[in-house]
Amino acid sequence: MLTLNIGQWFEVFIKWLKDNFEGFFDIVKNVLESGIVGTEDLLLLLPSIVLIIAITLIAWKSAGRGVAAFTFVGLLLIDSMELWDDTMKTLALVLISALVALIFGIPLGILAAKSKLVDKILRPILDFMQTMPAFVYLIPAVLFFGLGKVPGSVATIIFSMPPVVRLTNLAIRQVPTEVVEAAKSFGSTSNQLLFKVQLPLALPTILAGINQTIMLALSMVVISAMIGAGGLGNQVLKGIQQYRIGLGFESGVSVVILAMVLDRITQAFGNSK
Incomplete structure (x- = not known):
């Protein structure tokens, strides 16, 4: 019976990348680390x-007032549990990871909407990115970047990017054909059609993709802590490893509060468009 050890081939490929593109990975590491640490410092500079x-x-x-009241009480609770610093470290990691995912994801979604070939190529790649267990991303990330915040951020970027690519693609494709044809008949260029017609009409759906990307980034918090990303995930992990039920519960509640605050705010921006 024919056997294929594709895992061994993948391992060889990853080692080849590390040996031949080490300089590139060092640049990526420095840029991401500077962004994450800089955001942490900025968030922790102000009193809580x-x-x-x-x-x-x-x-x-x-x-609205309801979400504002929940935000105030929830964040005040996190501060009172002495988890504010860890929450801000988690928020910094999520914001930078989500930002990078959006910087790459939105243009890819636009390209997929404009080209059937790009759409066909991206579709299986996005399926792979979404369905591959998140823990698997940690292995090459650690090999390329070592332990710490950066490999956690890279794994988060890969895991959280697919929704914004898919929804950007879908949103632009769903812009009514008659609107597009009307814009073309008035002499709109491709760029004018994209930026003045398609993107404004597609914005609510794109914002929904941004919301999902942020939520998926936050869901990687605990997993990223396993390779030294720190933040609330580290406290959850500590609670598991040391059987400290109270610490684990408080850290988990803090993650939930942060997720709900980010979700309600980003959803509200989408609904207002």
């Missing part, structure tokens, strides 16, 4: 109560 009030005002402006 100032940042809580600022986020609450954003929630009030975007989602």
